[in-house]
Amino acid sequence: MNLDELYERHGENLYRYLLFKLGSAEDAEDVLQESFCRFARYDLRWRLVRDPQAFVFRIARNEANRFLRRKLGRRQGERMIAAGGIGTFAAAFAAPEEPALIFLLRLASDLPAEQKEVVYLKVFDGLTFKEIASVCGISSNTAASRYRYGIEKLREAVEGRR
Amino acid sequence: MTDNGRKDVERDVMDIERDLERLKPVAAPADLRRRVLDRAAEVRKSPALSPRIRILAAACSIVIVAVLGLDPLIGRHEAARMAALFDGRQTSLPFGEVPSELAEVLTGRGRDAERLARVELAAAAAARKEQARQVREAWRRLKGWLDDETSEDLI
Numbered sequence: 001m002n003l004d005e006l007y008e009r010h011g012e013n014l015y016r017y018l019l020f021k022l023g024s025a026e027d028a029e030d031v032l033q034e035s036f037c038r039f040a041r042y043d044l045r046w047r048l049v050r051d052p053q054a055f056v057f058r059i060a061r062n063e064a065n066r067f068l069r070r071k072l073g074r075r076q077g078e079r080m081i082a083a084g085g086i087g088t089f090a091a092a093f094a095a096p097e098e099p100a101l102i103f104l105l106r107l108a109s110d111l112p113a114e115q116k117e118v119v120y121l122k123v124f125d126g127l128t129f130k131e132i133a134s135v136c137g138i139s140s141n142t143a144a145s146r147y148r149y150g151i152e153k154l155r156e157a158v159e160g161r162r
Numbered sequence: 163m164t165d166n167g168r169k170d171v172e173r174d175v176m177d178i179e180r181d182l183e184r185l186k187p188v189a190a191p192a193d194l195r196r197r198v199l200d201r202a203a204e205v206r207k208s209p210a211l212s213p214r215i216r217i218l219a220a221a222c223s224i225v226i227v228a229v230l231g232l233d234p235l236i237g238r239h240e241a242a243r244m245a246a247l248f249d250g251r252q253t254s255l256p257f258g259e260v261p262s263e264l265a266e267v268l269t270g271r272g273r274d275a276e277r278l279a280r281v282e283l284a285a286a287a288a289a290r291k292e293q294a295r296q297v298r299e300a301w302r303r304l305k306g307w308l309d310d311e312t313s314e315d316l317i
Contacts, residue, residue, distance in 0.1 A: 003202050007195055015190045029194060036202040043206075093185040104181050123182045154182075155174045 001046040020092040054131035115150030
């Protein structure tokens with residue numbers, strides 16, 4: 001497994017996903033480094049991986065959870081993980097100038113954590129529901145319904161504004 | 163909902179997705195790639211286990227394999243001893259069934275030395291059972307712990 005190629009394919013997306021999960025550039029960089037160290041140690045395991053995209057996101061997610069436990073202490077870390085991490089769209093995207101996009105970004109940030117993560121992975125990283133399911137440790141049906149509810153909420157809010 | 167209504171909703175949903183895609187992601191720092199890859203290359207160079215730990219791990223594996231290999235042999239030996247104590251009589255229950263052995267001992271059949279030996283065997287069998295139960299329990303817990311890292315097997 002070539003690490004350069006891996007970074008080329010997933011590095012930036014993972015960095016943004018970690019920014020979204022952790023809300024801080026510094027933390028996201030640290031966790032991205034840790035994730036790549038893990039990939040480097042997984043020489044043998046790579047041969048068994050069927051879907052590298054889902055695998056790298058899963059590892060990054062696990063690494064982010066470990067980081068939160070280390071940083072906040074076990075109890076508070078677990079609470080934060082259960083709440084979906086910092087989970088903010090604002091950290092992963094540049095502030096838009098268009099009012100409609102500012103409004104949408106705020107709405108997206110207000111979604112429940114589990115819907116927010118699924119919407120993020122689907123829209124911005126193009127993961128399939130099956131891949132999202134293996135990243136988040138849920139079933140494909142749950143991933144699909146979380147996505148549907150999330151987008152529906154956004155649609156209703158945008159509709160209500162018009 | 164009518165077909166037209168459903169189409170409107172679907173169009174709105176697609177609009178939302180399109181709008182979300184218009185958000186501009188923040189760029190990663192310029193030197194992040196180099197830092198990440200340098201660190202990963204360092205990790206790759208250094209072996210996960212130091213030579214001393216590797217020797218220790220190998221020794222532990224040999225001990226575990228030896229224990230696992232010897233366990234059935236010891237069991238067979240004890241079964242043979244048990245059969246000898248029963249003077250060739252077959253017990254109605256399979257080897258290791260403590261209650262029947264205890265019952266037989268408590269009903270007072272056999273000589274004193276024989277009875278004592280049976281009590282000892284029954285105690286050993288009970289201890290082995292408890293040990294096996296503890297191993298199973300530990301394994302069950304360990305399985306739960308490993309779940310955290312093995313879900314990528316599903317991928």
